[in-house]
Amino acid sequence: MIPDWLAQDSSSVPLPAPSNWGRSGFVEKTIDNAAHFLKDTMVNETVARRNGLLQAIDPRVKLITVLAIIVSVSIMRSPIIIWGIYGFTLLLAVASSISLMFFIKRVWLFIPLFSAFIVIPALFNVVTPGDPVWTAFHLAHSYDFGPYHIPDTITVTRQGVLTAVTFIGRVSASVSLAVLLTLTTLWNDLLQALRVLKVPRIFILILGMTYRYIILLVHTVYDIHVARKSRTLHYGPTGSEQRWVASRMGYLLKKTYMISQDVHNAMLSRGFSGDVRTLTPSRIQGYDYAWCIFVLFICVFSIVLDRTLVPW
Amino acid sequence: MHIPDGYLSPQTYVPFYAFIIPYLGIAARKVSKSIRSRHVPLLALGAAFSFVIMMFNVPIPGGTTGHAVGGVIVAIILGPWAASIAVSIALIVQALLFGDGGITAIGANCFNMGVVISFVGYYVYKLISGDSEITSTRRWIAGAVSGYIALNAAAVIAGIEFGIQPMIASGADGHPLYAPYPLSIAVPAMAIEHLILFGFVEALVTALIIRYFQKTDQSLLTIYGGAK
Helix, strand or coil: CCCHHHHCCHHHCCCCCCCHHHCCCHHHHHHHHHHHHHHHHHHHHHHHCCCCCCCCCCHHHHHHHHHHHHHHHHHCCCHHHHHHHHHHHHHHHHHCCCCHHHHHHHHHCCHHHHHHHHCHHHHECCCCCCCEEEEEEECCCCEEECCEEECCEEEEEHHHHHHHHHHHHHHHHHHHHHHHHHHHCCHHHHHHHHHHHCCCHHHHHHHHHHHHHHHHHHHHHHHHHHHHHHCCCCCCCHHHHHHHHHHHHHHHHHHHHHHHHHHHHHHHHCCCCCCCCCCCCCCCCHHHHHHHHHHHHHHHHHHHHHHHHCCC | CCCCCCCCCHHHHHHHHHHHHHHHHHHHHHHHHHHHHHHHHHHHHHHHHHHHHCCCCEEECCCEEECCCCHHHHHHHHCHHHHHHHHHHHHHHHHHHCCCCCCCCHHHHHHHHHHHHHHHHHHHHHHHHCCCCCCCHHHHHHHHHHHHHHHHHHHHHHHHHHHCHHHHCECCCCCECCCCCCHHHHHHHHHHHHHHHHHHHHHHHHHHHHHHHHHHCHHHHHHHHHHC
């Protein structure tokens, strides 16, 4: 026999989700964060297994060359060259079987878009004095508040535009290169590649374990919040919900500590003595040498061109 | 507070790398002395926890949510040396494997969020909690104050790192090439948002987690002291 409460129309039960002003609640946001993270991790693995230009390069060579381009971008001064490098990353994405729209979306959300937003005030003479290119508005007179000076005419300056274009270009080119590296390399290969930078083996072991336990803990966070959502008809007062979130963080920390003890025992039982051994890496191929020479050329050529356009 | 690539000039990020590489070596030796061979899984899991704690949304009055960095609670549980390594590893994994936080800025990020938050947080906590009982109210008040002060200290240092960029790296006509705002704007901008919002979230989370441990498992609050 079906109990009365189960026979009731479920539409009469208040649903938990949107809280104030139609925004989703903290439980839904955390579920979204965890789900997006897990999805992105799977997408990364899928892209890294495709056939493409960067996927074919030895991870050690790829790590060193991508770092070389990132460092080169960090010392450039000409926005033309920096945006040229950004264009180069788009070509690399296409050559690495990455959809251009997917790549642009992955790169620009969130850091470059945030950077573009925060740099807006730097366009104006209030922050970056210089040659006016566009007058925004006039004030009755200028104002001085301690170290801050607000002129009577607020203008966009040539120097401000140059600052913004250089800054956003550098951020987007650097983020694009980092995203290319992570998208086209399996995480395990990338960690092993760190050996080429003389990173100690024990540190690489910890990084690898960290990655694996991040996935485990994110799954746990997801499960905790889905379980909470499934038994929530309505959120309680903010204070009690804060205590609930903190208790789940505390629980996760306690669980983390217990897992670390279990993992340590498991490692000892398998003969772990603190000495870490890794598989012998594969040999670097001719293709990798060609890529090295190409990147070296790109870096040297772009830096020379940069210094020609914007001398020290 | 994760500084992306492009915000710091080489004049800034190179010295931070030069500091953080030997620092991690020294910290690893200190940790391996105090917690012996357990340090490998403990640091890995501590780093994973530091990464994941940022994923929690904490409800705050007004219907919105905030995030905690979580470095202070990790420092209180594992001690400042282990916490600074754990948070640094989390930041390195974020930068290298997930493209979050700049690769060139790894040294600065590890310093701000790993070293500063861990040490300031831990020692402010020790100063206030003193030799009080594990269940004492002083403990969670110490947690709240240390969370607030440590996060704000890290934010102000990040603000200083941004603010010196126009002074040390500008174009031929004086226009900034990296983070564009001077100290007079960058420091207050970083400080204000942490003083009025994120600092309180960190304080709240640290205090509530300590209270949770006081009620459920007090042994976790003695791990660092007991291991020494």
